[in-house]
Amino acid sequence: MPQSAPPRVAEPLSAAPTGTPLPREVGGGFVAVLAFCGIAVSVMQTLVVPLVAELPQLLHTTSSNASWVVTATLLAGAVSTPVMGRLGDMFGKRRMLMVALALMVIGSLTCAVTSDLVVMVIGRAIQGGAMGAIPLGISVMRDELPPHKLGSAMALMSSSLGIGGALGLPAAAFVAQHTNWHALFYGAAGLGAISIALVLAIVPESSVRTPSRFDAIGALGLTAGLVCLLLPITKGGDWGWTSGTTLGLFGAAVVILLLWGVFELRTTEPLVDLRTTARRQVLLTNLTSIMVGFSFYAMSLILPQLLQLPEATGYGLGQSMVMAGLYFAPMGVAMMLVSPLSARINAARGPKVSLVLGLLVIGATYGAGLVMIDHIWQIVVLSTALGVGIGIAYSAMPTLIVSAVPAAETGAANGLNTLMRSIGMSTSSAVVGVILAHQTIDFGGMALPSKDGFKISFLVACAASVVGLLIALCLPGRQRAKRATGSGPVATSAPVADSGSSVADSGPSVADSGSSVDSVPAGVPVAVAAAGAVAEVVDDLPDLTAGVIHGRVLGPGDTPLADAAITLIDTGGRQLGRTVTGRDGRYHLPAPDAASVVLIGSAAGHQPQAATLLVSDLPVVCDLRLSGGGGLTGSVRAVGGEPLAGATATATGPEGEVAGSVTADEKGEFALPELAPGTYALTVAAAGHRPYATQVELTAGEPVRVDAELPPAARVRGTVRDRGGRALGDARVSLLDAYGDVVGQVITGADGSFGFEALTGDHYTVVASGYAPATRQITVGGAAGTERRDVDFLLGHGDSDGDGEE
Known part of the structure; x- marks a missing residue:
């Protein structure tokens, strides 16, 4: 393997396909902006929920055709999430995030100016392209945030999908009830425009890229397979679950996705790396995501209907559209407030424990719903409790995904995880819709969902959470996890241990930088x-x-x-x-x-x-x-x-x-x-x-x-200071071997100190990053070196090389 040119050693770190990014100072609103983008996209997705019953009259069509307004966004979002994630890995996550938000604006404006069904469906499909914003935001966070801030940030970003839905529902209901319904889409376009402006002003472009060609055939195959899978799931209730169209599409989905999988395994640069996806932690997390998505969306369908049914039914609560939305809002507030708690659970006990705890709360909530649907306060308690469970579970998923895949694949991997949630939500919509359509009572000549229908829906959602819990229990735990130690050093820095961020939950891995045990000589x-x-x-x-x-x-x-x-x-x-x-x-x-x-x-x-x-x-x-x-x-x-x-x-x-x-x-x-x-x-x-x-x-x-x-194991120690001699804490110090591979990284302590132990090679380059990266070549061990080297750095603004002092 050829050696890297020493003066350029810091550059490949940010340009290599699996490079470990050097940290940069991001503004205080960095996480808030990305979370706002996620909430805006989620609000857009649930925008038409309050209008579902009125869409046939508003668009002058049948109920079956009007349902395409919801289905189109779901299908487009399912396809766009992995595609956007892959394009983000290749061309820049911030760039693709703005593309996703631009699609949200274009689609919203298209819907705002029409009452024609076809144009409305096209606009909603364009809006669905924005669903990739959430996995892209999570990937940007991984690349830019230091380890001790990453857990809580990813938890908030992941929960934004549910927060936006829960908070957007009452707002959308209020607008639809008191203004022209087209104002909903103008509002969504405004949210998208604000999001683009905030991203341009505050969010930096990620330094991690995966230069490669785009797998167009893989994208087309995935699109065809997902359309054939999700279309009968969402329309099976209208077409009939045993109809030739439904069964034919399910069969076509199986054939297309199998052929697509074979093609992806044989492609050198696939859209989705199925080998990574097949890893136990990634696979089980994605399967659990389907169950969590199912459970989340079931409550979103059940409670608003229960709140709005007439009191004369004996179990309806007789609330208006706006009040029903307001009583449902505590779910979003709970998800927002529980995100920091979930991050602390992830750090202290591991994301598996967090996911299991969330599923336990979800299952208990649906179990309680079997007997707690007679009063408004009970509905508020149920929605709040479900928000807590969903918030904890959603927050654990990106941590599990990020800790199991290389940095260069996080966009595609998180996009696929979001897709799994969408599949769960669409399946929930179909299943709950069928149950409520068949469990009805006659009320003044109208067929309304019966109380038994709501209870059966609760029972099915509870079963889904139990299945998710059983899958989550099979995830690898942290009790006896291990890591090999030796081709590079053991990095020591007290602040990392004290930061509250677990090893498994934090940033990029050494493997992501291209370092491998294969390059180690025998006997070391x-x-x-x-x-x-x-x-x-x-x-x-x-x-x-x-x-x-x-x-x-x-x-x-x-x-x-x-x-x-x-x-x-x-x-x-x-x-x-x-x-x-x-x-x-x-x-x-x-x-x-x-x-x-x-x-x-x-x-x-x-x-x-x-x-x-x-x-x-x-x-x-x-x-x-x-x-x-x-x-x-x-x-x-x-x-x-x-x-x-x-x-x-x-x-x-x-x-x-x-x-x-x-x-x-x-x-x-x-x-x-x-x-x-x-x-x-x-x-x-x-x-x-x-x-x-x-x-x-x-x-x-x-x-x-x-x-x-x-021979003795050598070590390198030193400090990082600014030009005024003040110790710099939280600076990233990387150690590269003679081939330019990153073999160790450490965050400096409050005193600016860092250390690398058990060095087994002879020639290394130390890179300190704070204001601007500084490099220093050293020799340890062997005849020309020593067992210990002290390397101090002075970092300053505008100095691309810095000073290394021995």
Whole structure:
């Protein structure tokens, strides 16, 4: 891999497809503006809900045709969310956010000037293109916000979908009741124009891009498949669920989406990376999103009707359109207020706990609704409680998605998650509509939904939340999550730990920067630990399974090694696990209950490799590369000849079993006289040093002697100050290896200090970012370097290079 030019080292960080963005100072209204955009789009989506009963008369058409005013927005939004997300990853998320908002303005103005059904449907379809604004906003937040602010910001942005719907409903009802109904669309256009102006003024363009070609065939295939899927879901009640049209469209959807999936898997630059989508955390989160969307929209359909039914029915509450909307508004307020709480739950207990808690509240709310629909105050309590549950659940979803995908794919991944919510909402609309249409009473010659119909709808929505809860419980937890540590340093900075942002919940991962364990020489520790890092060291893994250590064993030329022995030992040499690789060179081992372990890989005819693994927040993913082999008593010494008393020498056999282990004495000498003739992998490890591994061939003759010299693990420390000498906290410091790959990042503490430990290479570049990035090339370890380097930075406005001082 060619080396990057040192003076340009900070530039590839922002331009590379999977680069880790350097933080920039964003204005105080950054999060508020993005949340406002989400609320504006959500208001636009629910704009016509108060008019549903009157649309046939207003548009001079039938009820079936008038329903296309709602269906068109739903279909267009479902298609646009993943497409907008992908285009945002490619061409800039802020740019595509403004495109989405512009579609909202154009579509709203189109609807505002017409009473013709066809033109209205076209306008509503154009409005649906704005639905991509919410996942785009979440992606911009990930790229621009520091880790300790990201959780609460994403929670608010994700909840904006429900907040806008709940708050927009009474406002839309008031406007529709007291003014011309076209004013609703003029208002939506105004909200869109204000949003565009605010984004232009406050939101910066994201620095993370994925330069590639747009998958037009994939976009067309997804569009066709989603139309064939969502159309019968939304219109099945009118056409008949067993009609040829409905069943034919469902069948066409299955065929088209299967063919689309095959095409996407074979495309080098797909619209949706299905391998990422198939990861356990992403897949289960998306499935849960369908259930949460179903539960949210069911209440939006049930309560307004229940509030507006005449009191003479015996269960209707006789409220006007405006009052019904006002009684429903507490749901939106609750979602807004609960967003910070959800972010704290995410940080303290993990997003899985937050999602499970939200689904429990949703299920309990619908369960209570079976007996609490007789009074207005009960309706207010139900809507508020559902807002709390939906707010907590919605806030957890983007955190789960963001922590499981590379930074360059967040737009498309969040767009797909929003699509799953839309599918849930459209399914809810169809199911609840069918129930209320068939469970009716005769009221003065009119068929009105019966009380049993409302209760059955509550029961179905409760069942959906229970299904979502069961799926969420299968998500990987945080209790024994791990991360490999060694190809880069262990970054230390107290403020990161104190910020309240969990590792899994915060910003970009080291893997996102292109760093890989594959580039680590044999016999050195494997470390990837950085503030806010998500441990995804290998890009092509199909899944990240919590509680395991897994990866590949590769030989020369990246050839997978089948039947290679993998042994896991603790620092005392005790065997903790053993396995062999499959045909593809992959292995899986249960994660042991130990803070630090040594992973040993060996295969006949190859030089073994040992890697030190540290416990962290995510599964350990470690690839081992074995070079050609060569080949008990011995010694362990540090560089310079000092004996390393207490070092552990461990011999493992051809099958990976530990054949013997011993601790070096005060002179650094060790002996394993009990070993029988044969081939062994000898691993020598000592605290604060790089492990050493070699293969030895023992015969019946004289003992083989191995003298091991363990180089020390180097470290880099320093401070970041401004031109006046004041320490700069919250500055991002990145460490790049000789190839230009980011191997560690840290946020400075209040005293401006930073540190990187366990460095295993010789040449690094340190990049400090605050006002303007500053770079410094250093050499550590080896003959030309030292075990510790102190690097101080002075940052100032208008200085693109800064000053690095040793």
